[in-house]
Amino acid sequence: MNRFLKLFTALLFPFFLFSQNNSQELAQELDQTVADYALYSNKKEEKINILKNRISYTKTDLQKYTLYGKLYAEYKSYQSDSALMYARKSFQIAVVVKDVKKINDAQLNLASIMGTLGMYKEATDILNRIDIKTSPELRGYYFTVNSTVYGYMSDYAASVQEKKKYITLTQKYRDSSLQYYKPQSSAYVMAKSSAFLDAGKHKETLALLLPYFPKIENSSADRAVIAYIISQAYRQQKSLDQEQKWLTISAISDLQLAKKEYISLRSLAFLQYENGDIDRATTYIKRSLEDALFCNARLRTYEISKMLPIINEAYQKQNETNRFQLILFLISVSTLSVFLLALLFLLFKQMKKLSKAKQEISLANKTLSELNQELNTFNEKLNDTNYTLTEANLLKEIYIGRYMDQCSHYIGKLDEYRRKLNVMATSGKMNDLISAVKSKEFVENELAAFLTAFDNTFLQLFPTFITEFNALLIDDEATQLKDGELLNTELRIFALIRLGIKDSAKIATFLRYSVSTIYNYRSQLKNKAAGPREDFESQVMHIGTHLH
Structure with a gap:
């Protein structure tokens, strides 16, 4: 028995795998179709605009009647208000030409679209006025429209008694329509399968529809309807996977034909909600609501509005769960990162010790001449350092004295400026005071x-700076000073670098320029260097020393 079970499982596994892949491909196709809804809507609009443009070229009422009928058909499941308008225009022309069949056909179109719009009284009034005996070829359509309108009314019924009454009428008119449709027509197949479904005969429904479905063209609006009926048969069978598959097929067909009045995507949204796929459920229900509002399909809007809060609440809860999981993930990653950093630090420390040991072994093997050379180099660096320290002490002494003088001078000027502003304030010269406060003249003069x-001060310390600086540049790129200038901006930047201030941000603050401007000046002058570009600033640091 066990061996037989294993063999049976092995035989079914490839089929199960194919079924899973097929379902995933369908789901992905639907997701892409939902994302591309605007593309299909644009194609629909183009088709409608072509029909509208033909109206201006029509000459006879019969031609207009035909065009209005085509526009009604295009708008019927796309935009109900426009469909109603063209159904009325068709009816007006039918009355003018006094063609009974056309009058009845136009009235049936009116009643059908009024049912979609929730105008049930108006729809039933029209249906009650029609004498269908005068147009026997329209009997099937007549009974179908009656069945559809009463079906809508049963969904909206306020009491159980009314609901039962309308369901009975729906089934009665649908069964009557079967007598007037050809057995192989889509209308007959849809009506017959609906009757089977209402009677709980899901096997008979599938036996009728599954062989018929492949015969339907992709461009047919009946494809989505029949796929939906198949899904409901599988629902009665409690075959969830098949129900979801056929709802997906139906929804893809609806969206690709730019139908805005549909049920499959809404039903699929609720199935995805029950399956725990809240993201898809939210996407599908929002798309369904937007399409129902665009079409002005009141029943669909009402049905969706009951589901939307449920799915939306689940979506919010999922977001909160995801947020909590993200926080846990971040905490885990942070903890792991700290652990890895500690590990890397220990590893680096160990490697450093190993490197140090190797260096010590290498130093022990060096020759006496190398040691003497290092000693000489060290002495030269020491002399260099001593000179730099001496120079730095001298710079400090000079600049501290100048800084104290400058600060004392600025304090005196600020006190004088304060007194001037005080005089303006006490004498009531508010306009002069505001102008003085707003003016940048004082700051600019002090900056200059x-x-x-x-x-x-700098040129007192480095009197040969300009000459030596220009010597570092290409001959025709020497810095030229204007009359009265001691240093220009370029020279001041490198004067500060010579004083040991190499940070562009500090230089920018000192000279009241942006950091990018300072960086550009430095780059431009490096490009003008007579020697290697990368050595230019180190050469500047040697200006005024015996090393230059």
Whole structure:
């Protein structure tokens, strides 16, 4: 028995795998179709616009009647208000030409679209006025429209008694329509399968529809309807996977034909909600609601509005769960990162020790001449350092004295400026006071005086700076000063670098420029260097020393 079970499982496994892949492909196709809904809507609009443009070229009422009928058909499941308008226009022309069949056909179109719009009284009034005996070829359509309208009314019924009454009428008119449709027609197949379904005969429904479905063209609006009926038969069979598959097929057909009045995608949204796929459920229900509102399909809007809060609440809960999981994940990752950093630190420390040991072994093997050479190099660096320290001490002494003088001078000027503003304020010259406060003249004058003081001090320390600086540049790129200038911006930047201030941000603050401007100046002058570009600033640091 066990061997037989294993063999049976092995035989069924490939079929199960294919079924799973097929379902995933269908789901992905539907997701893409939902995402591309605007593309299909645009195609629909183009088709409608072509028909509308033909109206201006029509000459006879019969031609207009035909065009209005085509526009009604295009708008019927797309935009109910427009469909109603063209159904009325068709009826008006039918009355003018006094063609009974056309009058009845137009009235049936009116009643059908009014049912979609929720105008049930108006629809039933029209149906009651029609003498269908005068148009026997329309009897099937007549009974179908009656069945559809009463079906809508049963969904909206406020009491159990009314619901039963309308369901009875729906089934009665549907059964009557079967007498007037050809057995192989889509209308007959849909009506017959619906009757089977209402009677709980899901096997008979599938036996009728599954062989018929492949014969339906992709461009047919009946494809989605029949796929939906098949899904409901599988629902009665409690075959969830098949129900979901056929609802998906139906929804793809609806969306690709740009139908806005449909049921499959809404039903699929609820199935996805029950399956726990809240993201898809939310996407599908929102698409369904937007399409129902666009079409003005009141029954569909009402049905969706009952489901939307349920799915939306689940979507919010899922977001909260995802957020909590993300926080846990981040905490876990952070903890792991700290652990890895500690591990890397220990590894780095161990490698450093190993490297140090290797260096010590290498140093032990060096020759006496190499040691003497290192000693000489060290002495040269020490002399260099001593000179740099001496120079730094000298710079500090000079700049501290200048800084104290400058600060004392600025304090005096600020006190004088304060007194001037005080006089303006106490004498009531508010306009002068506001102008003085807003004016940048004081700051600009002080900045100019500050830079002049800086230039004087720097050139006292490095009197040959300009000459030696230009010597580092290409001959025709030497810096030219204007009349009265001691240093220009370029020279001040490298004067600060010579003083040991190499950070562009600090130089920018000192000279009141942006960091990018300072960076550009430095790059431009490096490009003008007579020697290697990367050595230019180190050469500047040697200006005024015996090493230059």
